[in-house]
Amino acid sequence: MWRDLKPIGRNPGSGGYRRFAWTGADAECRAWFEEQARARGLAYEVDRNGNQWAWLGDPADGDAVVTGSHLDSVPDGGAFDGPLGVVSSFAALDELRSRNVQFSKPLAIVNFGDEEGARFGLACVGSRLAAGQLTVEQAHRLRDADGVSLPEAMEAAGFDPDVIGADPERLARIGAFVELHVEQGRALDLSGDRVGLASAIWPHGRWRFDFRGEANHAGTTRLVDRRDPMLSYAETVLTARREAQLASAVATFGKISVEPNGVNAIPSLVRGWLDSRAADQASLDTVVSGIEQAAREHADAHGVELDVVRESFTPVVEFDHALRDELARILGTDTDLKVPVLGTGAGHDAGILSGTIPTAMLFVRNPTGVSHSPAEYATEDDCVAGVLALADVLEGLARR
Numbered sequence: 281m282w283r284d285l286k287p288i289g290r291n292p293g294s295g296g297y298r299r300f301a302w303t304g305a306d307a308e309c310r311a312w313f314e315e316q317a318r319a320r321g322l323a324y325e326v327d328r329n330g331n332q333w334a335w336l337g338d339p340a341d342g343d344a345v346v347t348g349s350h351l352d353s354v355p356d357g358g359a360f361d362g363p364l365g366v367v368s369s370f371a372a373l374d375e376l377r378s379r380n381v382q383f384s385k386p387l388a389i390v391n392f393g394d395e396e397g398a399r400f401g402l403a404c405v406g407s408r409l410a411a412g413q414l415t416v417e418q419a420h421r422l423r424d425a426d427g428v429s430l431p432e433a434m435e436a437a438g439f440d441p442d443v444i445g446a447d448p449e450r451l452a453r454i455g456a457f458v459e460l461h462v463e464q465g466r467a468l469d470l471s472g473d474r475v476g477l478a479s480a481i482w483p484h485g486r487w488r489f490d491f492r493g494e495a496n497h498a499g500t501t502r503l504v505d506r507r508d509p510m511l512s513y514a515e516t517v518l519t520a521r522r523e524a525q526l527a528s529a530v531a532t533f534g535k536i537s538v539e540p541n542g543v544n545a546i547p548s549l550v551r552g553w554l555d556s557r558a559a560d561q562a563s564l565d566t567v568v569s570g571i572e573q574a575a576r577e578h579a580d581a582h583g584v585e586l587d588v589v590r591e592s593f594t595p596v597v598e599f600d601h602a603l604r605d606e607l608a609r610i611l612g613t614d615t616d617l618k619v620p621v622l623g624t625g626a627g628h629d630a631g632i633l634s635g636t637i638p639t640a641m642l643f644v645r646n647p648t649g650v651s652h653s654p655a656e657y658a659t660e661d662d663c664v665a666g667v668l669a670l671a672d673v674l675e676g677l678a679r680r
């Protein structure tokens with residue numbers, strides 16, 4: 281399966297992947313999924329939001345056990361984020377068939393569309409639409425960098441955009457959704473474990489900091505006469521690092537815009553975007569209010585004005601405790617495998633669906649901790665350990 285997927289959407293320059301929603305590379309990935317489903321005699325269907333499903337057993341029976349992930353990528357992304365979950369799902373089913381497992385519940389493998397949001401700027405569009413967390417009107421307003429709207433892109437790819445929208449009947453047939461994913465950090469590498477269980481997705485948000493000073497000549501303006509917003513901004517970046525460290529959180533200024541943006545001009549405006557995430561809401565509040573308060577002091581010290589605007593916010597996602605305990609119990613029976621429980625700072629379809637159905641996640645060790653880059657990696661042995669853990673989980677859930 282890896283061999284088949286390897287060339288699809290690969291950028292020869294960077295070695296990374298460009299599998300954006302409703303493009304040619306995406307269509308090739310989707311054709312691969314359909315082929316895998318049909319080769320295993322699974323019933324294949326595409327739902328009204330473009331998500332692909334492969335069923336074993338009758339979905340109408342309800343309480344289905346579903347696993348899967350996504351096949352799209354960020355710009356120049358790695359091979360594992362998404363595809364590892366889909367490939368492992370098919371491999372786990374093969375493993376269960378070789379064990380002759382009889383299921384008392386329907387089982388399905390899913391490929392959620394447009395998880396990364398690389399093209400239209402919003403992540404998890406397929407699962408958000410299905411769960412009713414993105415309205416049809418909002419979806420119709422999404423546009424890519426060339427001005428192509430989501431419905432136009434869907435139509436160009438041969439999909440009917442008029443049927444998109446919340447799909448409660450479909451989700452109501454699912455009793456549990458388990459997503460396997462490559463870890464996007466180094467917790468498993470540091471603890472020496474191959475596989476981990478997710479506890480929660482950290483709350484996270486984005487804030488815009490506008491530092492306004494006074495543009496002036498870089499050569500003729502005395503230092504004492506300046507109102508330089510770059511200084512306040514720079515001090516705030518260092519504060520953000522310190523505050524995050526104190527709270528065991530993360531805080532990043534990764535984007536900046538400067539006016540007038542001239543080499544020989546003191547800036548009039550420095551606009552910086554803060555991305556911050558923490559294990560819980562209280563820690564995140566502490567970090568961000570600490571940064572904001574320090575930024576005001578830094579601004580005052582330089583005669584600079586400051587506006588802070590929260591541009592987006594996603595609260596904590598706690599995965600279903602009963603399902604997580606059950607997975608821990610199933611995996612705990614294998615004494616070779618101790619399964620640590622970890623939080624994550626990244627969003628996933630499983631997080632979106634957790635508001636509607638019980639969901640859980642398995643992470644596979646990533647020795648570099650790097651993701652969303654061609655350096656993203658998992659060893660073959662660890663991938664196999666992930667497949668076996670997923671097979672055990674599906675077997676335990678589908679027979680209960």
Ligand SMILES: [Zn+2]
Nearest residue numbers: 361362395461
């Ligand atoms: Zn992913």
